Amino acid sequence: MIHKYALGGLYIVLDVNSGGVHIVDKLTYDLLDYAAPPFAEECPQEILAALPQHDPAEVRECYKELAALCEEKILFSPDEYEKFAKFTVASPIKAMCLHISHDCNLRCKYCFASTGDFGTGRKLMPVETGKKAIDFLLERSGDRKNLELDFFGGEPLMNFDAVKEIVRYARRRETEYGKNFRFTITTNGMLLTDDKIEFINREMSNVVLSIDGRKEVNDRMRPTPGGQGSYDVILPKFKKLVDARSRDRDWYVRGTFTKYNLDFSEDVFSLYEAGFDQISVEPVVADPKLGYAITEEDLPKVFAEYERLSQRLLENDKNGKHFNFFHFMIDLDQGPCAVKRLRGCGCGNEYVAITPDGDIYPCHQFVGKEEYKMGNLDEGTFNEDMKKDFAEAHIYNKPKCRECWARFYCSGGCNANNYEYMGDIHTAHDLSCEMEKKRVECAIMIQAVKSLERGEAE
Amino acid sequence: MKHIVTINKANLKESAQKGGCGNCQASCQSACKTSCTVANQKCERDEK
Numbered sequence: 001m002i003h004k005y006a007l008g009g010l011y012i013v014l015d016v017n018s019g020g021v022h023i024v025d026k027l028t029y030d031l032l033d034y035a036a037p038p039f040a041e042e043c044p045q046e047i048l049a050a051l052p053q054h055d056p057a058e059v060r061e062c063y064k065e066l067a068a069l070c071e072e073k074i075l076f077s078p079d080e081y082e083k084f085a086k087f088t089v090a091s092p093i094k095a096m097c098l099h100i101s102h103d104c105n106l107r108c109k110y111c112f113a114s115t116g117d118f119g120t121g122r123k124l125m126p127v128e129t130g131k132k133a134i135d136f137l138l139e140r141s142g143d144r145k146n147l148e149l150d151f152f153g154g155e156p157l158m159n160f161d162a163v164k165e166i167v168r169y170a171r172r173r174e175t176e177y178g179k180n181f182r183f184t185i186t187t188n189g190m191l192l193t194d195d196k197i198e199f200i201n202r203e204m205s206n207v208v209l210s211i212d213g214r215k216e217v218n219d220r221m222r223p224t225p226g227g228q229g230s231y232d233v234i235l236p237k238f239k240k241l242v243d244a245r246s247r248d249r250d251w252y253v254r255g256t257f258t259k260y261n262l263d264f265s266e267d268v269f270s271l272y273e274a275g276f277d278q279i280s281v282e283p284v285v286a287d288p289k290l291g292y293a294i295t296e297e298d299l300p301k302v303f304a305e306y307e308r309l310s311q312r313l314l315e316n317d318k319n320g321k322h323f324n325f326f327h328f329m330i331d332l333d334q335g336p337c338a339v340k341r342l343r344g345c346g347c348g349n350e351y352v353a354i355t356p357d358g359d360i361y362p363c364h365q366f367v368g369k370e371e372y373k374m375g376n377l378d379e380g381t382f383n384e385d386m387k388k389d390f391a392e393a394h395i396y397n398k399p400k401c402r403e404c405w406a407r408f409y410c411s412g413g414c415n416a417n418n419y420e421y422m423g424d425i426h427t428a429h430d431l432s433c434e435m436e437k438k439r440v441e442c443a444i445m446i447q448a449v450k451s452l453e454r455g456e457a458e
Numbered sequence: 459m460k461h462i463v464t465i466n467k468a469n470l471k472e473s474a475q476k477g478g479c480g481n482c483q484a485s486c487q488s489a490c491k492t493s494c495t496v497a498n499q500k501c502e503r504d505e506k
């Protein structure tokens with residue numbers, strides 16, 4: 001299977017199953033409408049006839065080049081990965097989303113967590129529950145050395161003493177178990193203080209700082225309970241945290257765009273101009289009936305904006321103003337292995353979420369959906385059958401994914417979105433798919449342009 | 459080649475043979491909370 005597209009002044013051909021990326025000329029691009037394996041010794045007459053706009057000698061030459069790449073198995077290569085799909089069915093659990101606070105001090109209008117409490121009442125996680133969660137992860141982690149734990153909410157800083165105590169506990173126990181905890185915290189920043197910044201920068205491998213971009217965009221969707229904007233409060237605090245953070249540790253400012261700011265590249269650049277160079281801005285996923293929801297009719301605008309963003313990013317790079325846009329980051333040579341790419345985030349299998357009550361869910365997005373409750377830490381229960389169901393939710397068990405050219409880049413998408421909007425974790429959420437495919441096209445194009453500029457291509 | 463430039467190693471198949479160690483990051487932990495993008499992660503296998 002191949003996927004070909006024109007973008008950024010390039011004709012790009014992706015060989016889906018080998019991961020090969022080829023930049024081709026217009027002749028090759030046109031020829032690929034007709035040429036496919038098995039390749040003949042010479043270009044068939046009917047193909048020559050189908051391309052009257054091109055010189056037949058050139059077409060013959062080009063046909064041979066395609067045949068050679070096919071022979072090399074970097075064009076039209078077969079999908080031979082289904083046999084690896086069973087690899088992580090009995091996987092250990094290595095990542096956890098700890099809902100340290102089901103309460104929040106903002107009232108973001110698009111919040112999937114029902115303004116912070118996930119529809120289950122405002123609660124803070126007791127330290128003892130957090131410690132049980134650490135024990136659960138350690139005991140279930142098998143031979144995995146790196147364990148990820150994300151302090152999530154609601155707003156985690158509303159229960160920061162518990163965060164500190166749980167981190168201390170985990171640091172003590174990781175030594176006993178020979179593990180390495182990587183903590184992340186996702187915060188809206190309202191309660192950041194110098195002390196908290198110092199602790200976060202010391203202990204957290206990654207920090208996700210929630211802000212939507214331009215002040216008016218942020219304040220429209222991320223007000224306080226009293227209706228005030230949050231931008232002027234959080235921006236200086238985020239700046240302080242980032243400025244004090246070691247350069248070798250990860251962090252992101254992370255925003256959500258909605259129908260109200262389909263010109264979201266302006267928000268990405270607003271964040272860059274405000275002093276942030278690690279940026280993630282992603283589309284809201286919401287009931288299409290809601291006014292801010294992105295719907296199918298918005299897709300042309302969203303696509304155009306991703307193209308605009310990729311061009312602006314390339315121009316910035318040329319001018320020495322580099323920044324990372326999370327959703328365009330892609331390593332065409334040293335990315336995750338094919339086995340990893342069959343199953344995406346690993347929710348419900350390698351990754352679980354824990355609520356303040358100690359309930360276990362496949363991920364934060366499933367919290368509150370009773371039918372997906374996997375167990376409870378106090379009761380010592382865990383639904384192994386459901387874990388297996390999630391382990392088997394790989395791309396070969398998702399009908400639309402197994403036919404999709406982007407399957408090794410998004411790896412089956414978000415199971416929670418699939419369930420919420422399509423009624424089945426195995427049914428890809430089309431709207432998310434369309435935007436993901438556009439992001440992947442842009443990401444590959446950016447790498448292609450950079451590669452050609454460096455003169456590395458062969 | 460005159461008409462085609464290949465810009466990467468196209469090593470997905472090779473990665474499968476040595477892959478599946480599971481040491482890499484869980485993809486949805488961090489800056490993307492719904493828009494799964496696995497391809498932007500790093501391989502964390504000790505010896506490739």
